[in-house]
Amino acid sequence: MISEINTIKFDKFTIVDACTSVRKMINYTADGYRFFIVFENSHLLGVISIENLLQSHPNRIAVDVISxxxxxxxxxxxxxxxxxxxxxxxxxxxxxxxxxNNIIGIVDYKGLLPYIAKYIDPLTGLYKSDYLYFEGIRNLNLQKELSILFLDINEFGNINKKYGHINGNIILNEISYILKQNTPQYNWCRFGGDEFALVAPLKLEEGIALAEQIVNAVNEHQFTLNIPIKVSIGITGVRLNSSYPLRNQIKIINNLINKASLESTKAKKSLPACLSIGGCFDISEIA
Structure with a gap:
């Protein structure tokens, strides 16, 4: 659910001295080395990638081309x-x-992308639900109060039947755009189907205000084919208690997401109301 960096397959690397020639390192690339970690007298100086290496003059030495x-x-x-x-x-x-403190691998942006891609929803570009646990646990460990927002698109099944799944996908992308535009500081996730969720370090009243902002933005947006779109959002939160030890963080996040999703269902059944608030729980009530 929350994978660690040591679970990925690292590109091949080797350690070289600062005076190693570029020519010699280029010869190493035939054995599949992509990175060179440069030391001088046991002091780590920097890194050379194969891309930078191949752009360098073969008569230069490692210290000349490191990052x-x-x-x-x-x-x-x-x-x-x-x-x-x-x-x-x-x-x-x-x-x-x-x-x-032994070096076991090296990662750059290009190399990490294939691993992070499996956690990104290919349709909307939002993170998948795994991210909720990372963000939730990180903020719990920072002793921050949390709000969870769970959003459903009302009557989305009927929208697919009436306008087709292609237009349904366009609607999902438009909702995703609205979420990104209105909360650039936070990362919404596509939880599944027409469901979206957010875990954020917000007090409950701040979470409610954010949910109201999202509902208003959806109401004001002109969707493709002028399809009328409404959403329902369930909101719940948790506050820490200094007398209660923080443990079972995944269970806490699971319970909060579940409660917020039930509130979203309640909001759907209470139309025209768009929000349902489950309250802010003490950590001892939710763990």
Whole structure:
């Protein structure tokens, strides 16, 4: 569910001295090496990728062509966290260390994309539901209050039957666009079908205000073929309790998502109301 960086297959790398010639390193590439980690007197200087290597004059040495744009990360770093680091700086290299501080791999943006792609919904470009657990657990560990929003498109099955699944897919993309535009600081997920979910470090009243903003944006949007679209959003939250130990974070996130989804169903049954609020639970009630 929350994969660690050590679960991916690292590209082949080797460690070289700062004075190693580019010509010699080019010869290494025949054995499949993609990265060269450069040391001088046991001091880590930087990284050379095969792409940079092949653009360099063969008479130069490693220290002339290295990139010092790297970061050391432990092997239990989540793939999500690694991706966020590289998304902010696409030229950075992440050097992965095991528990004994030995180098076990190196990752760049290009190399991580195939692994992160399986967590991205191909239709909408939103993350899949796995991301909810990463974001939820990260914020719980930071001692932050959480709000969970669970959004359903009303009568979406009938929309598919009346207008066709191609237009239904267009509607899903338009909803995704509205979510991205109205909450650029957060990452919505496509939970499945016509369901979308968000876990965010917001107090319940802030989550409610955000849900109202989304509903208004949907109501004001002109959808393809002027199809009338309404959404229902269930909202719930959790606050930490200093006297209650934080544990079973995945169970907490599961329970919160489930409660928010039930509130979304309740909102659908209470039309024309668009929101249903499940309240903010103490961590002891939800763990």
């Amino acid at each position: 010092d744009n790297f970061e050391l990360i432990p092997e239990d770093t989540s793939i999500w966290e690694a991706y966020e680091k590289l998304e902010k700086n696409k030229n950075k290299y992440l050097i992965v260390l095991d528990c004994s």
